[in-house]
Amino acid sequence: MRLEVFGSDGGIGNPLRTLALLVDDDILVEAGSGLGELPLERLVRIDHVFVSHSHLDHIACLPLLIDAVAARRDTPVVVHATQETIASLREHVFNWSIWPDFTALPTPERPALTFEPLDLGKSVDLGGRLFTALPARHAVPTVGFLLDSGRASLAYSADTSTCDELWRTLNQVENLAHVIVETSYDDSLMDLTIKAGHLSPTLLAAELAKLERPARVHIAHMKSGLADTILREVERLALPHQPAHLARGQVLEF
Ligand SMILES: [Zn+2]
Ligand SMILES: [Zn+2]
Known part of the structure; x- marks a missing residue:
């Protein structure tokens, strides 16, 4: 699998773009503002979108994507998310007020968008991926x-605080090669970080201490204006996994 980074930040302010990770041309992970960087002919080829949660920085460009490609596709774009996230998207975004309900457009029989509920731990198989x-x-x-290509796996934490269950799960993944993990704030904002x-960085260090596998670790979702401080603090911690900034334009093959 080939993962291309179009947005990896937790906020905007050029050159920052919020999360949008394109996998093999046809699958998108998160629909943040980085999605706006893709030309129309590449947007049209996106068949599946995986959304981690309903927060705006992860879905901001989803309504615009569906609108841009609706007339140019024969099949709906399938959005994979948990029942809770789907309910939020239906109620607060595709509600005819903020944006049209594309699950009923252009017709309910042939919609531009469908939702596919995700269950924790249950895999979706997209052509062996x-x-x-x-x-x-x-x-x-x-x-x-x-994301498991069969050859290797990449884990993406989405937005999370301390989560033992995440690291317990990843320690079971024998072919784990990459971990993209969020680090949103610097240590001076610990109260806000937890709330x-x-x-x-300090919380990241405690989390990575639970990872028993030698994966490449990439830092994402740094909030606007905080990247320099966060990366400096991470470097000072001299973590064994040597986390590196996940940069826009970067390509990970696994
Ligand atoms: Zn969030
Ligand atoms: Zn976020």
Whole structure:
């Protein structure tokens, strides 16, 4: 599998883009503002979108994606998310007020968008590429994702605070090669970090101490203006996994 990073940040302010990870041209993980970087002909080829939770930085471009491609596709874009996230998207976004309900457009029989509920731990098989929801702990119901090509696996934490279950699950993944993990705030904002359900460098260190596998660790979801401080603090901690910034434009093959 080939994962291309179009957005990896937790906020905006050029050159920042919120999370949008394109897998093999046809699958998108998160629909943040980075999605707006793709030309229309590449947007049209996205068949599946995995959304971790309902927060705006992860779904901001989802309504615009569906609108942009609706007339150019024969099949619906399938959005995979938990029941709770789907309910939020239906109630608060695709509600005819914020945006049209594309599950009924252009016709209910041939809609531009369908929702597919995800269950924790149950895999979705897309042509031999397995997508499995991972446990996360955040301000709203959230899941991370495990992407397994058969050869190797990549884990994406989504937004999470301390979550023992996540690391317990990843320690069972024998072919784990990459872990993308959030670090939203620097350590001076510890109170906010905990209240908002995120990680700071010190909390990240405690989480990575639970990971018993030698994976490459990539840091994502840093909030606007905090990247330099966060990365400096992470470097000072001299963590064994040597986490590196997941940069826009980066490609991970696994
Ligand atoms: Zn969030
Ligand atoms: Zn977020």
